[in-house]
Amino acid sequence: MSFTAAVITFPGSNCDRDMAVAIEEISGGTVHRVWHGDAGLPEGLDLIALPGGFSYGDYLRSGAMAARSPVMQAVVEQAGRGVPVLGVCNGFQVLTEAGLLPGALMRNAGIRFVCRDVKLKVENANSLFTSAYLPGQTITIPVAHHDGNYFADAETLDRLEGEGRVAFRYLEQVNGSQRDIAGVLNERGNVLGMMPHPERMIEAAQGGSDGRKLFESVLHGLNALA
């Protein structure tokens, strides 16, 4: 059975096409493009991706309006059934606002929009999204965000660390995130939110391919289950 994914487009999403192309190229499967106002998602999905961008113009808070859009009820429902969900950048913000991931993403500590390649450490190489990486591997993935400053209270941070739910950590100062957290997993491990853009690092023409393994991990994980 071929790989089937959905990429959600909110008004103001701008990385949805990159995400769809990355998934198509790496999986060779089918990517459904789903509009935020759609009431439901196709069944039998192997991955739901929430792309980067500025949904609803970042009104109120980044991701706040998108998290309450009709399609998100279906995303929350399928996430609850264990369907893998990946949120990148604005998608990460939407996942925290929707309550699928703990914490919040605040304005960058330096106030400025940060757009550059950053070095990340793969903290958990056992997850659905990271198993193709080596534990502790250093990878380079670009960031492009204004609100990437991850915040959660100390108790939540300790729990995330203790449960191996910090997937990626910045190896340099980027945005003031608590404990340099760049990506977190939900308790079950089927939802990942991250500020860096793996879909922008899948082939040499983009300056590197360190993002490929994230998508390959999801593919391998599904093959292992089959």
Add this chain to the structure above:
Amino acid sequence: MKVRVHVSLKNGVLDPQGRAIHHALEGLGFAGVNDVRAGRLIELDLADDVSDEALDDMCRKLLANMVIENYRIEKVAA
């Protein structure tokens, strides 16, 4: 019924915008500014039969992000 919802960052949550405003005030030569915290004011015009519980629900579900923010409801005389 007019209602103002004041949304502010919780104590202990670093406020980069407040800090930038603070620096800008100092840059303008204003002395004696100990701290600045930036928040958000949302004004609602509500039907008279909207309950306090429903208003509270609006704040918790959308207007404030309870992970990082507090809110205070102020009812304004018509």
